[in-house]
Structure formats: structure tokens, C-alpha cells
Amino acid sequence: MSFLRRFSTFRPVLSHVGSSPVSLAPQVEFEFMDLLVPKYVPKGAKSMKLNKLVTVKGPKGAVDIVLPSFVKLNKEGDKVDVRVEQPQDKLQKQLWGTMRALLNNGVVGVTEGHTSTLKFQGTGYRAMLEEVDGVKWVKMKIGKCDLQGLPVPEGITVTAPTQTLLILEGCDKQKLNLFAAKLRNMHPPERYKGKGIYLNGETIKLKDKKVK
Incomplete structure (x- = not known):
């Protein structure tokens, strides 16, 4: 007994996200x-x-x-x-x-606005806000002798409730997250002691120390 293979045609699958108004x-x-x-x-x-x-x-x-x-x-x-x-x-x-x-x-x-948070973890790690020549800066002490930082772009508001926490707010999500990522990349969390800058509540798995 032979069986015939049947083929059916379907409409193009629409994007579930894109088709939502x-x-x-x-x-x-x-x-x-x-x-x-x-x-x-x-x-x-x-x-x-x-x-x-x-x-x-x-x-x-x-x-x-x-x-x-x-x-x-x-x-x-x-x-x-x-x-x-x-x-x-x-x-x-x-x-x-x-x-x-x-x-x-x-x-x-x-x-409503968008929000990103940066948390500083490490001995002596901290962040502060300074104004230089009318421009607001984020300055950070992250394991080096000199302070590191970046100027705050237009349209973004930065507050520091504590020395180890920064809250960034803005209406442009891409611009906001790009600025937050640039700050984080100055000292990403390292995997042995966990020191660094954590973005939006991220967590990392610490590596075991090498035993000789």
C-alpha cells in the first residue's frame, strides 16, 4: 500500500511583536x-x-x-x-x-521615562557627581590613583543616593543604556573577587581560586 505525501500551504508567519499596535x-x-x-x-x-x-x-x-x-x-x-x-x-x-x-x-x-542603575562593589570604590565649566560629570574611584569619569550627555539625569550607587534616568532608552555601558566598561565586574561596576542588578559567578 502506497501513501501519498500531502503538502499544505501556510500564510507567511507574522511577527508576534511587530504586528501588535x-x-x-x-x-x-x-x-x-x-x-x-x-x-x-x-x-x-x-x-x-x-x-x-x-x-x-x-x-x-x-x-x-x-x-x-x-x-x-x-x-x-x-x-x-x-x-x-x-x-x-x-x-x-x-x-x-x-x-x-x-x-x-x-x-x-x-x-514614564527609562532608568538604569550602576552599583559599585569593591574596597574604596565609589562614585560622585561634579560640575566642570558648567558641564556635569560622573567621577569614579575604581581601583586606580586617579578619578575616572565621563560627562553626562544631554537628556540624561544622574543622581547618587549613596557613594556606591548611581541612578541614570532619561527618555531615550538607547542613549541611556549606551552611557551606562560606557561607565560600566571602565571597570566591569571581575570574576575572582567580584570587584567592579554592576549594571541593572547583574550578577556574576565567581571563579574558584587556583590552588597550587
Whole structure:
């Protein structure tokens, strides 16, 4: 007895994240415009054209988001639908959810704000805030004779409740986390004694000391 192999066809699988609409609060404004000079970003063998600028405004500030040409936005009432031209295309499908997440992060940022924390662990490790020539700086004592630090970018607020804790706040999540990562990379947690700067409650597994 022979069996016939049956094939069935399915519709292209949509992005579960990208197909969810972005909800807008009443005080949030969306502005769309085309970039006069588009940017091209290499993506493997292909290149992605960035030619759309979305500005999200709210009580906490404003966030600019650059989107690729294949992303389509449709605002209806208090929701924004995010679509791509070809959902079956691998690159567009991969970035569909990412673009939707960027827009949602912008909405959350201008209404509630984003927060990152840096915790300092080690004998004598501490952080302080100083103002130099009208510019606010984060200065850190992290195991070296000289203080290390970076100027605080515009749009980010830094507070130091204690000498071993920094709280960073801002409406642009990418910009906020990038600044926090730069500070952390000045002394990442080391795996033998656990000294270093910990970002957003991260934990590490300490290595056993070598016994001769």
C-alpha cells in the first residue's frame, strides 16, 4: 500500500511583536518626516536604507527614531500600526519587531521615562557627581590613583543616593543604556573577587581560586 505525501500551504508567519499596535497616551505626539539625506546600513550581503524620521514627544521630552524605508506606519486614534512591505522577506521580518520595540520604547520614555542603575562593589570604590565649566560629570574611584569619569550627555539625569550607587534616568532608552555601558566598561565586574561596576542588578559567578 502506497501513501501519498500531502503538502499544505501556510500564510507567511507574522511577527508576534511587530504586528501588535503601539498604544499612545493622550499627551503623546507623533511626527513623521522623510530624511533629506538617507543613510545606508550594511546588513550582510544587502544594505538597508534609512530614510524616515519619527519624533515622539511627551511630558518627559522628545525622542527621534530613524526607520528603514520598508517600514510603514498607520496612526488611527490612540494606536499606531507598524507594518513592513514584504513580511516574507527575511531581513524585513527580523527587523519588524525591532522597529516596533523602538517606537514603543520611545512612547514609554517620553511618558514614564527609562532608568538604569550602576552599583559599585569593591574596597574604596565609589562614585560622585561634579560640575566642570558648567558641564556635569560622573567621577569614579575604581581601583586606580586617579578619578575616572565621563560627562553626562544631554537628556540624561544622574543622581547618587549613596557613594556606591548611581541612578541614570532619561527618555531615550538607547542613549541611556549606551552611557551606562560606557561607565560600566571602565571597570566591569571581575570574576575572582567580584570587584567592579554592576549594571541593572547583574550578577556574576565567581571563579574558584587556583590552588597550587
